[in-house]
Amino acid sequence: PRTVGVLALQGDFREHREMLEAMGHRAIEIRKPAQLEGIDALIIPGGESTTIARLILSNGFQQPLRDFCASGKPTWGTCAGAILLAQEVDRLDRPGIEVMAIRVRRNAFGRQVDSFEEEIAIDGIEGGPFRAVFIRAPVIERVDPPARAIARLEDGTVVAARQGNLLATSFHPELTHDPRLHAYFLAMGAPQGAAK
Numbered sequence: 001p002r003t004v005g006v007l008a009l010q011g012d013f014r015e016h017r018e019m020l021e022a023m024g025h026r027a028i029e030i031r032k033p034a035q036l037e038g039i040d041a042l043i044i045p046g047g048e049s050t051t052i053a054r055l056i057l058s059n060g061f062q063q064p065l066r067d068f069c070a071s072g073k074p075t076w077g078t079c080a081g082a083i084l085l086a087q088e089v090d091r092l093d094r095p096g097i098e099v100m101a102i103r104v105r106r107n108a109f110g111r112q113v114d115s116f117e118e119e120i121a122i123d124g125i126e127g128g129p130f131r132a133v134f135i136r137a138p139v140i141e142r143v144d145p146p147a148r149a150i151a152r153l154e155d156g157t158v159v160a161a162r163q164g165n166l167l168a169t170s171f172h173p174e175l176t177h178d179p180r181l182h183a184y185f186l187a188m189g190a191p192q193g194a195a196k
């Protein structure tokens with residue numbers, strides 16, 4: 001089992017914690033930068049990216065989160081979390097963590113489509129399509145190396161990207177009961193051949 005932190009400033013951190021615990025891992029709600037010391041991997045949940053960005057700054061999390069991402073440990077942003085990992089975002093009134101070479105557009109599906117679900121294929125995920133839940137979701141408009149797109153909607157819109165130990169998804173895998181993407185994420189940090 002791994003010890004996985006879930007940034008718990010705002011948003012749906014509880015659902016990630018429940019998924020991780022159901023998989024047999026230890027999940028820790030991270031509210032203070034010092035808690036980043038003891039974890040093997042970190043999830044930045046969905047929620048409201050402007051609010052989370054504000055709380056990151058006011059709680060002294062910005063540099064510690066950048067350092068965590070640079071440490072090589074798996075770090076995953078879902079929805080608002082993906083917005084915070086992006087180096088470029090339209091309309092975010094303050095800086096996020098800005099570590100992935102992606103450009104993200106917030107609320108990109110428009111107000112008339114607040115939420116929807118689609119079965120998608122994800123590179124590296126076997127066993128059939130993955131049911132992706134989108135809620136006021138961003139799209140990944142541009143992916144520059146070393147980041148690469150790993151999932152698209154039928155129309156080609158990029159909804160997941162990976163850059164080494166960093167993962168960004170526009171959708172919410174913690175809201176379904178499919179643990180495959182959480183397992184993929186945790187394996188991003190596994191040494192070659194190590195037991196998971």
Ligand code: GLN
Nearest residue numbers: 046047048049079080136
């Ligand atoms: N619309 C939100 C934002 O821009 C993200 C929504 C979500 O995380 N489900 O921050």
